[in-house]
Structure formats: structure tokens, C-alpha cells
Amino acid sequence: MTAAPTGYQTGFAIRPDLVVEAAGAEDVRTAVTRAARDGLRVGVHATGHGLAGPVEGGVLIVTRAMDSVLVDPVRRTARIGAGATWGQVIEAAAPHGLAPLNGSSPGVGAVSYTLGGGLGVLAREFGYAADLVRSFDVVTGDGVPRHVTAEDEPELFWGLRGGGHRLGVVTGMETGLVPVARLYGGSLAFDGDGEAGAQVLRRYLEWTRTVPVTLTSSVGALVYPDIPQVPRELRGRYVISVRVAYTGSAAEGERLVAPLRGTGPAPADSLREMPYTDSHTIHSDPPFPHAYYGDGLMLSGIDPDRAARVLELTGRKAPMMTVVQLNHLGGALAAAPDPGNAVPYRDAGYLLRLLSPLDGTDVASVRALYEEVAAVLGPLVVGRSLNFSFGGGDRTQGFHGLRTRERLAGLVTRHDPASLFGGSYGISRDGR
Template sequence: MSSSPHRSQPEASVPASFQTGFPIRPDRLVEARTADDVREAVVYAARHGLRVTAHATGHGLPGAVEGGVLVVTRALDAVTVDPVARTATIGAGATWGAVTAAAAPYGLAPLNGSSPSVGAVSYTLGGGLGILAREFGYAADHVRSLEVVTADGVPRRVTPEREPELFWGLRGGGRRLGVVTSMEIGLVAVERLYGGAIAFDGGRAAEVMARYLEWTRTVPASLTSSLAALPYPDLPQVPEEVRGRYVVSVRVAFTGDAAEGERLVAPLRAVGPALEDSLREMPYTESPTIHNDPPFPHAYYGEGLVLRGLDAERGGRVLELAGPGAPMMNVVQLTHLGGALAGRPEPASAVPHRDAGFLLGLISVLDTTDVPSVRALYGEISGALGPLVQGRAANFCFGGGDRTHGFHEPETAKRLAGLVSQYDPAGLFGGPYEG
């Protein structure tokens, strides 16, 4: 790369983002092919007083990118697996699909999320709540080392022994401490799982919610699950069973044997006739079929509310507010937490709200609505939940700009703010941290 990052051309020159709801118009665009390209971009931005935004796949784009330097890390997509150490070294542009595929031949798996096209590094920096989370905890807690360029343009190898405070903050503290160019993560010995989804007619959403909440109190930590409610479009590519219908589904990932999996999900099947039932034993590489996240770019806004717990009455009210009668199309996902997520790993990380019971994810399609209307709905939902709302989940706040309120508990937020002021006093990566 030259010593002066090139000016971006009109929007067509900016690499496509999975999130299409917000414009990306930087003053300078750097398509990094090496870690040194990232370093040069950061030095250039600091010299000219420009803000730096890192961009891999664009799933978690926090909002519009206006001005500054956009560092596109998509080409830093190398994945190397050490089957003996059970680790993988992954570049900033690597997706979970690529990491899963690289680990599978050795009988290993990463702690990935539900979508194979999400950038693995950015996901992990935000904590990383994966499909096996209740058994193995947060992805951030399995990071062994990170390569990061801080605001002073210095490339640093960060480990528990070297710069332990920065190691703590990068894992769960997000992207305000530098641009991570690669990280080494631990893998788990998982080759297959019992999983899938069971879908019911959305007219029974409140009943399914109540039964799901009751069921989560009985399952082992080796089972991670979520409930989702959404209206499916009436399109030919959508399975006929759910096409054009409002559907509530329970998604399951269980690492035990299939017979035990069948026993555990029996209470779900007892809820009544299902529209679709894909629960089965599968190789781990097929785990994206559990959630079937949309593979195509689209415009959306989202919020992640961390809940102390949830009762059937309030859960039903959430579904009522965000359901077919809402002023826009919404997806509701309630993820069961607990298990290993509640643990306190060593070395500690900045991942917050470990004692929470559930994560409520809300996603709204922006094609037919506007952000103020969505925010008004989310405010109503949050109000209905009242004291059950413990905080917000950074990885599930899509399009909300740089608002960090509620991401961390007060003491953690204060500690992160100190790190940001130490490593980025000029606010190159977003300004002061506000807890």
C-alpha cells in the first residue's frame, strides 16, 4: 500500500456490506492485504485527525460511515488450524464458515455463531454468543492471543502475559481499542451434534413461549436453544410449510447422543402439531441449518436486551408488540443463557452480564419503515420488560451508532474507559467509552 491511502470513489467502489440500511462514505478507503497495510492506515489517520473504522463483512455495522478512514480487512482471511494444540489462527476477514470448514477434518469446531458468513474476529471481540454457548461459554473466553494495531500505529501481540490489561479489554470490549488483524482461538472437540428446529403456527406464539420458558428450566448445559418468532415472506424460495405465515420456532443444538436429544425435546413436540420439524443428528458443518439465517444482504436495525429472567406474561407481551400487528416486520429471538456462560474464566475478560438468564434479540427490516419508528417500538418493548432488562448486548445492536450505554456493568465500563483513554486518547476508534 502507498503511504497515502487512496480516496474512495463513489459508493460503488466501497466493498459490499451485508448491512445495506446505512451508507458507507469514507474519506479514504484502505483495502488491507497485510497487517502492515492496517498499520499504515492507522498512522495516516492519526496524522490527519481522521477517525478509523474497520470493516470485514458488515453484518454488525453500527451505523452510517461518514468520512474518516475505512479499513477493509476482508482480504485478511487466512485460517490455520493446529490440531494438536486444538487452536486456529484466524485473520480479521475470515468468516465462521471458513473456520468451521478448516477445523472439521480434525474433529474440531470453533465456538461460532449461527451465520457462516459473519466475520469471526469482530464477532469474538464483542463476546461471541454461539450455538454451543451454554456448554462452552463465550467465544471471547477461548482467545489465546491477538495481533492488534493500536492508535499509536504500533502492532502489538497481546497475550495474558504480554499486556494483560489490553488482553482483558479486547475480549468482550469490542473495537474501540484498535484494529485486530488476527487472533488465535481455542477449538473444541465436536464433530457432530443433535439439532435443528421445530416450528409452530404463530397463532400459538404465546403458548409456545410459555412452554419454552418452562422447558428451559429442565435442560442440561450441553443443550443451547433459542425461540424465534417471525413472519415468513410469501416467496417461492421459502419452504411451503411456512411460506407467507407467522411462525414461532424453537432451535436446538445439543452435543449429546441423538437418543438423549430425542428425550430432551419430547416436551417441545408435545406442544402439538408442528409446521416443520428438522431435529436430527448432523455433522457439525451443517450447524448453520439450525437457524437458517438469511444469506443475502439487506437493511435492518436491531437491539439486544440482556434479561435477568423472563416470565410467560411478559414474554407473551413482547410477541404481541413485535408480532404481525406491529407497524413493521420484526424478528424476535430469545436465547437461553446460563450454563458455562455464567462462569468466570481465567484469565478474565470484559464480557459482561454473565448472570443473565436470557438474551432478547430484536431485528426490524428497514425496507418499509424508518429508524425512529423502530426505536419507538423497542422502547415500548423495553418498558414492558421493566426491571428484567439488565443491559444491552453489543453484538446484537445493529445500526444503533456508537451508543455504548448498557453494554457493560459500571465497574467494567469504567475499566474499559480507562483503557480507551490510555490506548486511544485522541478517539481514533470512536471517542471516549461511555458505559
């Protein structure tokens, strides 16, 4: 038995009965076949960012060695191995003037992120990462390797694009790339305390009603710790940052963000024209492993008063450090692709993300705070985001609507009759 892997999420123990370091699809097939024979559950580990909770027992397939990336610049596609990160795909595509629909962190596994939908830096212009997938290579619960396309296996293809990790072990995928080599982007940081923070949110919400679909943005809020690793101008401050990614010209980008600059003094301003390979600097997600719990709430909309109350609950008076991010949705995210897929809640206007470090903080306290936030939002919450729910593996409600859940449940019955992949964030046979 190989030692259990370490990954980005350190908050939950990983103690499987067997670890398989897969070098290719045949190793995955062998591992799934053995698990079926021995009646063991199967989990998959690429980078460990989206760990749903503790891993106890079963077979854990580690795909990090399967990290090949092959770009076809003529077809504008990339063939991506199960262990490849978005950073690897970005670097491979950039020499051809192309980009994937990656998320904000270059260290996240590209395949696993896409299975959950994949909300990216350019999402409002080009849609979810799952929308551009051309094919999957997957080993289903019967141990059969399958090449899944819209033509050959349309129902399984539908479910793998946004349905999560319940339908098999994906060993690779082919996805489309978009012709983006540079963008105008970065962040504007404002004082988040008191009325100043409420004013920034109010201005941001007004602003999102005016911007074109070629501009994707989010607003984040946190109390920065007073430590040397944090820039001096931000230490100990409650900061609200507006993050922007715009594929138009820098001059037009400056014109579009002008209303935000008028909100007040910005202690940090990184807005600039940049090569797409620098897109990770827009959010500057921490690159080091750490322990955390998180949830993502899909919202039909949000008003300034509720937004201000969320800041009040999660800011300086919060019982633990809480990172809040509000992503502006709409645009191409609201348009179902052809053929359709299992990505839910396309009519949502915003995504509210909550994340709390767990060092010295217990999960129960974090959940209590998140429930208070959800109560403030009330009927605006239409569901939860599979990609941004970290650690709550025993809470599976809300990831898909009823009809999608029922359709996914039918696929589970067909392709995983022994419930090998029925771990956290799975879809049960009855659609729950």
C-alpha cells in the same frame, strides 16, 4: 481512493474519506499512522454484518483479504485473520474433529464477532467465543503492532475479549477449538397465532429450566412473508420456532425435546443428527445482504405473561416485520474464565433479540416499537448486547456495567489518546 465496500448490511451509507484494502498487518499500521497524522477517525470493515450506522468521513480499513485460517489440531487452536468468516474456520477445523465457538451465521467475521463477546451455537456448554481466545495481534492508536496475551499485556488482553472495537484494529487472533464433530440439532416450528403462540413460549420457558448445559437453544418468532422464497407450508404464517444444538447422542436429544413435541402440531421439523459443518442450518440465517435495524436486551429472566405481551407487540399487529429471538443463557456463559475478560452480564438468564428489515420502514418507527417492548420487560432488562445491536450507533448506553466501562475507558486513554477508534459503539474516556 478505493470505492467504499458493500457488505451484508445495506441499510446505512458508507462514505469514508479514504478506503484502505489491507493485505496484512503492515497495511493496517500504515493506515492507522496516516489517520493519526491527519486527525481522521478509523473504522474497520470485514463482512459488514454488525454495521453500527452510517460511515461518514475518516479512514475505513477493509480486512476481507486478510482471511487466513491455520488450525493446529494438536493444540486445538486456530490462528484466524481479521477478514476470515466463521464458515471458513468451521471448514478448516472440521477435518480434525474440532469446532470453533461460532455464531449462527457462517458469513459473519470471526474476529469482529469475538471482540463483542461472541454468543455461539454451543454457548451454554463452552461459553463465549471471547473466553477461548489465546492471543491477539492488534495495531493500537499509536500505530504500534502488538502481540497481546494474558502474560505480556494482561490489561489490554482483558479489554479486547468482549470490550468491542474501541482499543485498536485487530489483525488476527489465536483461539481455542472444542472437540465437536457432530451434534443433534435443528428446529421445531409451531403456529404462533394467539393462545397457541403463548403456549409454545410458556412450554419453552419451563423446558429451559430442565435441560443440561450440553444443550443450547433459542426460540424465534416471525410472520413469514407470502413469497415464493419461503417454503410453502410457512408462507404467510406466524411461526414460532425452537432451535436446538445438543452435543449428546441423537437418542438422548430426542428424549430431551419430547416435551416440546407435545406442545402441538409442528408444520416444520428439522431436528436430526448432523455434522458440525451443517450447524448453520439450525437457524438458517438469510445469506443475502439486506437492510435492517436491531437490538439485543440482556434479561435477568422472563415470565410467560411478559413473553406473550412481547409476541403481541411484535407479531401480526406490529407496524413492521419484526424478528424476535429469545436465547437461553446460563451454563458456561455464567462462569467467568481465567483470566477474566470484559464480557458483561454473565448472570443474565436470557437474551431477547429484535430485528426489523428497513426496506420501506424508517428507523424512528422501529425504535418506538423496541422502546415499547423494553417497557414491557421493565426491570428484567439488565443491559444490552454489543453483538446484536445493529444500526443504533448513537445509542451506546448499556453495553457494559459501570465498573467494566470505567476500566475500558482507562484502556482507551492509554491506547487511543487521539480517539481514532471512537466511532459508534465505542467507549469514551469517561466510560460512557
